[in-house]
Amino acid sequence: MSRSAIDNHSHLHYRLIIFQASEATMYVCVCNTVTDGEIRDAVNSGATSLLDVQSCLPVAGCCGRCAETAQQVVDECLLALGRHYKR
Ligand code: FES
Secondary structure: OOOHHHOOOOOHHHHHHHHHOOOOOOEEEOOOOEEHHHHHHHHHOOOOOHHHHHHHOOOOOOOOOOHHHHHHHHHHHHHHHOOOOOO
């Protein structure tokens, strides 16, 4: 049986990528390989909402399962910067 024949879509491959990436703390969007660091960089560069972040990063543009986590990263970053904006 070939390896692809027993692939259970466990995302183990992505966990290995995360483990090996020294600068990435966490992949928020697996579909488009967007990290929390990239989202934080976007907010630090002036993005004030997830929609702003999506204008420069492809986060939550595929299956959408990452949208809630991406929003949390945006909110945490805005809070840390002392900026509060409505969603
Ligand atoms: S995980 Fe982000 S769009 Fe699918």
